[in-house]
Amino acid sequence: xxxxxxxxxxxxxxxxxxxxxxxxxxxxxxxxxxxxxxxxxxxxxxxxxxxxxxxxxxxxxxxxxxxxxxxxxxxxxxxxxxxxxxxxxxxxxxxxxxxxxxxxxxxxxxxxxxxxxxxxxxxxxxxxxxxxxxxxxxxxxxxxxxxxxxxxxxxxxxxxxxx
Numbered sequence: 691x692x693x694x695x696x697x698x699x700x701x702x703x704x705x706x707x708x709x710x711x712x713x714x715x716x717x718x719x720x721x722x723x724x725x726x727x728x729x730x731x732x733x734x735x736x737x738x739x740x741x742x743x744x745x746x747x748x749x750x751x752x753x754x755x756x757x758x759x760x761x762x763x764x765x766x767x768x769x770x771x772x773x774x775x776x777x778x779x780x781x782x783x784x785x786x787x788x789x790x791x792x793x794x795x796x797x798x799x800x801x802x803x804x805x806x807x808x809x810x811x812x813x814x815x816x817x818x819x820x821x822x823x824x825x826x827x828x829x830x831x832x833x834x835x836x837x838x839x840x841x842x843x844x845x846x847x848x849x850x851x852x853x
Contacts (some may be wrong), residue, residue, distance in 0.1 A: 702824075747818060
Protein backbone atom coordinates (compact mmCIF):
# COMPACT_ATOMS: atom_id res chain seq x y z
CA UNK A 691 0.00 0.00 0.00
CA UNK A 692 1.47 3.38 -0.99
CA UNK A 693 2.56 5.82 1.68
CA UNK A 694 -0.21 8.42 2.31
CA UNK A 695 2.17 11.27 1.40
CA UNK A 696 2.96 9.54 -1.90
CA UNK A 697 -0.74 9.10 -2.62
CA UNK A 698 -1.24 12.85 -2.15
CA UNK A 699 1.76 13.69 -4.33
CA UNK A 700 0.43 11.48 -7.13
CA UNK A 701 -2.99 13.12 -6.89
CA UNK A 702 -1.34 16.53 -7.27
CA UNK A 703 0.96 15.42 -10.10
CA UNK A 704 -2.02 14.05 -12.02
CA UNK A 705 -4.15 17.17 -11.44
CA UNK A 706 -1.34 19.50 -12.51
CA UNK A 707 -0.56 17.30 -15.53
CA UNK A 708 -4.21 17.45 -16.61
CA UNK A 709 -4.05 21.24 -16.40
CA UNK A 710 -0.88 21.35 -18.49
CA UNK A 711 -2.58 19.22 -21.15
CA UNK A 712 -5.60 21.56 -21.15
CA UNK A 713 -3.21 24.44 -21.83
CA UNK A 714 -1.27 22.53 -24.47
CA UNK A 715 -4.52 21.84 -26.31
CA UNK A 716 -5.07 25.60 -26.72
CA UNK A 717 -1.85 26.07 -28.72
CA UNK A 718 -2.04 26.01 -32.50
CA UNK A 719 0.40 23.58 -34.11
CA UNK A 720 2.28 26.39 -35.88
CA UNK A 721 2.92 28.12 -32.52
CA UNK A 722 3.97 25.03 -30.59
CA UNK A 723 7.70 25.61 -31.11
CA UNK A 724 7.74 29.42 -31.33
CA UNK A 725 9.71 31.37 -28.71
CA UNK A 726 7.65 34.51 -28.26
CA UNK A 727 10.42 36.47 -26.53
CA UNK A 728 14.08 35.67 -25.85
CA UNK A 729 13.31 34.66 -22.26
CA UNK A 730 10.01 32.88 -22.88
CA UNK A 731 10.41 29.36 -24.20
CA UNK A 732 7.95 27.88 -26.62
CA UNK A 733 5.09 25.74 -25.31
CA UNK A 734 6.78 22.65 -26.75
CA UNK A 735 10.06 23.46 -25.03
CA UNK A 736 8.27 23.97 -21.74
CA UNK A 737 6.86 20.45 -21.99
CA UNK A 738 10.34 19.08 -22.80
CA UNK A 739 11.73 20.91 -19.77
CA UNK A 740 9.08 19.56 -17.41
CA UNK A 741 9.56 16.05 -18.75
CA UNK A 742 13.33 16.34 -18.25
CA UNK A 743 12.90 17.56 -14.68
CA UNK A 744 10.52 14.72 -13.78
CA UNK A 745 12.85 12.16 -15.37
CA UNK A 746 15.90 13.48 -13.54
CA UNK A 747 14.37 13.89 -10.10
CA UNK A 748 11.85 11.06 -9.88
CA UNK A 749 12.76 8.37 -12.39
CA UNK A 750 16.53 8.65 -12.00
CA UNK A 751 16.84 10.21 -8.54
CA UNK A 752 14.25 8.15 -6.69
CA UNK A 753 13.69 5.29 -9.12
CA UNK A 754 17.31 4.62 -10.00
CA UNK A 755 16.57 4.53 -13.73
CA UNK A 756 19.27 5.43 -16.22
CA UNK A 757 18.73 8.88 -17.69
CA UNK A 758 20.91 11.50 -19.36
CA UNK A 759 19.61 15.04 -19.31
CA UNK A 760 20.87 17.97 -21.35
CA UNK A 761 18.82 20.71 -19.68
CA UNK A 762 19.94 23.48 -22.06
CA UNK A 763 18.60 21.55 -25.06
CA UNK A 764 15.17 21.37 -23.45
CA UNK A 765 14.97 25.11 -24.14
CA UNK A 766 16.86 25.33 -27.43
CA UNK A 767 15.91 22.22 -29.42
CA UNK A 768 12.97 22.51 -31.77
CA UNK A 769 12.22 18.90 -32.66
CA UNK A 770 8.95 19.84 -34.31
CA UNK A 771 7.00 17.07 -32.62
CA UNK A 772 3.29 17.54 -32.84
CA UNK A 773 1.05 18.20 -29.85
CA UNK A 774 -0.14 14.59 -29.66
CA UNK A 775 3.43 13.27 -29.53
CA UNK A 776 4.33 15.76 -26.78
CA UNK A 777 1.24 14.77 -24.80
CA UNK A 778 2.11 11.10 -25.21
CA UNK A 779 5.68 11.61 -23.94
CA UNK A 780 4.59 13.84 -21.05
CA UNK A 781 1.71 11.58 -19.96
CA UNK A 782 3.96 8.50 -20.10
CA UNK A 783 6.48 10.29 -17.89
CA UNK A 784 3.75 11.21 -15.39
CA UNK A 785 2.55 7.57 -15.30
CA UNK A 786 6.09 6.28 -14.78
CA UNK A 787 6.72 8.85 -12.04
CA UNK A 788 3.50 7.91 -10.25
CA UNK A 789 4.52 4.24 -10.32
CA UNK A 790 7.89 5.11 -8.75
CA UNK A 791 6.23 7.35 -6.17
CA UNK A 792 3.73 4.60 -5.27
CA UNK A 793 6.62 2.21 -4.63
CA UNK A 794 8.54 4.40 -2.18
CA UNK A 795 9.03 3.24 1.38
CA UNK A 796 9.39 5.45 4.45
CA UNK A 797 13.10 4.70 4.38
CA UNK A 798 13.38 5.90 0.77
CA UNK A 799 11.39 9.04 1.58
CA UNK A 800 13.78 9.86 4.42
CA UNK A 801 16.98 9.01 2.52
CA UNK A 802 19.11 11.88 1.21
CA UNK A 803 19.65 12.05 -2.56
CA UNK A 804 21.92 14.31 -4.57
CA UNK A 805 20.23 15.77 -7.67
CA UNK A 806 21.60 18.66 -9.77
CA UNK A 807 24.17 19.31 -7.05
CA UNK A 808 21.48 19.74 -4.37
CA UNK A 809 20.76 17.40 -1.50
CA UNK A 810 17.13 16.48 -0.92
CA UNK A 811 15.33 13.86 1.08
CA UNK A 812 12.89 11.73 -0.87
CA UNK A 813 10.18 13.93 0.61
CA UNK A 814 12.05 17.01 -0.60
CA UNK A 815 12.35 15.64 -4.12
CA UNK A 816 8.62 15.01 -4.28
CA UNK A 817 7.84 18.49 -2.99
CA UNK A 818 10.32 19.97 -5.48
CA UNK A 819 8.91 18.20 -8.55
CA UNK A 820 5.32 18.97 -7.56
CA UNK A 821 6.15 22.64 -7.00
CA UNK A 822 8.22 22.83 -10.20
CA UNK A 823 5.47 21.28 -12.31
CA UNK A 824 2.85 23.53 -10.71
CA UNK A 825 4.99 26.65 -11.11
CA UNK A 826 5.55 26.15 -14.82
CA UNK A 827 1.98 25.04 -15.43
CA UNK A 828 0.84 28.31 -13.85
CA UNK A 829 3.19 30.21 -16.18
CA UNK A 830 1.87 28.22 -19.13
CA UNK A 831 -1.72 28.98 -18.12
CA UNK A 832 -1.01 32.70 -17.99
CA UNK A 833 0.92 32.46 -21.27
CA UNK A 834 -2.02 30.80 -23.04
CA UNK A 835 -4.57 33.22 -21.61
CA UNK A 836 -2.48 36.28 -22.48
CA UNK A 837 -0.95 35.36 -25.84
CA UNK A 838 -3.69 33.13 -27.23
CA UNK A 839 -6.68 34.58 -25.33
CA UNK A 840 -7.51 30.99 -24.40
CA UNK A 841 -10.52 30.43 -22.18
CA UNK A 842 -8.91 28.21 -19.57
CA UNK A 843 -11.10 27.44 -16.58
CA UNK A 844 -9.94 24.49 -14.50
CA UNK A 845 -13.02 24.75 -12.27
CA UNK A 846 -15.71 25.06 -14.92
CA UNK A 847 -19.06 23.93 -13.57
CA UNK A 848 -17.98 23.90 -9.92
CA UNK A 849 -19.36 26.18 -7.25
CA UNK A 850 -16.26 27.48 -5.48
CA UNK A 851 -18.01 30.06 -3.28
CA UNK A 852 -18.00 29.75 0.49
CA UNK A 853 -21.39 30.04 2.12
